[in-house]
Amino acid sequence: MYFKRLNDMKRFLPKQTNCISLQKGFSKPSTLHNYDDSNSVRMLKHLLGTVFIMLMLSFLVINVSAQTVENIDSYLKNTDATEAQALQELTNGDNATIFLFDNEFEIEGDRPVKVANVSAKEINQLYTSHEEFEGVELIKIKIKNKTDLLTRLNVEDLNQFQNLKYIYVVASFDICPENSGDIDCQKSKISNIVLFDEDQENIKVIFRIIALM
Numbered sequence: 001m002y003f004k005r006l007n008d009m010k011r012f013l014p015k016q017t018n019c020i021s022l023q024k025g026f027s028k029p030s031t032l033h034n035y036d037d038s039n040s041v042r043m044l045k046h047l048l049g050t051v052f053i054m055l056m057l058s059f060l061v062i063n064v065s066a067q068t069v070e071n072i073d074s075y076l077k078n079t080d081a082t083e084a085q086a087l088q089e090l091t092n093g094d095n096a097t098i099f100l101f102d103n104e105f106e107i108e109g110d111r112p113v114k115v116a117n118v119s120a121k122e123i124n125q126l127y128t129s130h131e132e133f134e135g136v137e138l139i140k141i142k143i144k145n146k147t148d149l150l151t152r153l154n155v156e157d158l159n160q161f162q163n164l165k166y167i168y169v170v171a172s173f174d175i176c177p178e179n180s181g182d183i184d185c186q187k188s189k190i191s192n193i194v195l196f197d198e199d200q201e202n203i204k205v206i207f208r209i210i211a212l213m
Contacts, residue, residue: 068204069191071183072168075206087206090115090138091168098132100125107132115140116161120148126158133160140168141193149175149189156197167194169207 072091076084089095096109100118103125107113112135118126120143126133139161143149158164169190176185190207 068201069187069194070204070206071186072206072208074183075204087138087166090166091140098130098136105130105132114138118142120144120151123151123153126153126161129160133158134162136161137163138166138168139164140170143169143171143173143175143193145173149193151193152195153193154195155200155203156195164203167203167205169193169205170210171207172210175209 072087076087079087093115095114096107096111097115097117098113099106099108100116100122102122105125111132113132114135114137116126116133116136116138117140120141123141126139139153139158141151141153143151153167155164155167174180175189176182179185186207186209190205194205196203
């Protein structure tokens, strides 16, 4: 009787031990596996988000760099003779000009008007409706101080300027006093003033720093 019960216990104990071992073997790794999967998903989402942001920043940089922003003397030197002559006539006052100030306007010269002259603080007048704007080829913007550098001209909203070719920014002070004469600094600050849509690359931005002449 004793041996029979002992043999029964021996048969029983291994089965119980195996059962417990199997339960331990499945439960703990399962929890760890789920934890690793959760971490992997979070890391993948973070990586995809970072890649998306980098692509968007690259797209913006490409759009900005595609726009022409040049010192006028450099531009005249490197363009063809016909365009250089036409541009000089536009910038030297040889064409009829509409002056915008205090919500009013004044035209000098014989029509058709090809130049619009405006100070930075009056720049919103370029968004108004005026029949003379249709033939304008050059907009001249005068900036006189650091505050004027905060001015923004959204070219996309210049709906009436159907023949616009140039935006000419003229500064009467050193816009890069921390590094006077640095052409890259000048281009950067002028490009911040004029905002373009991606399909308006045909309009050139030129500038002159009178204070350095």
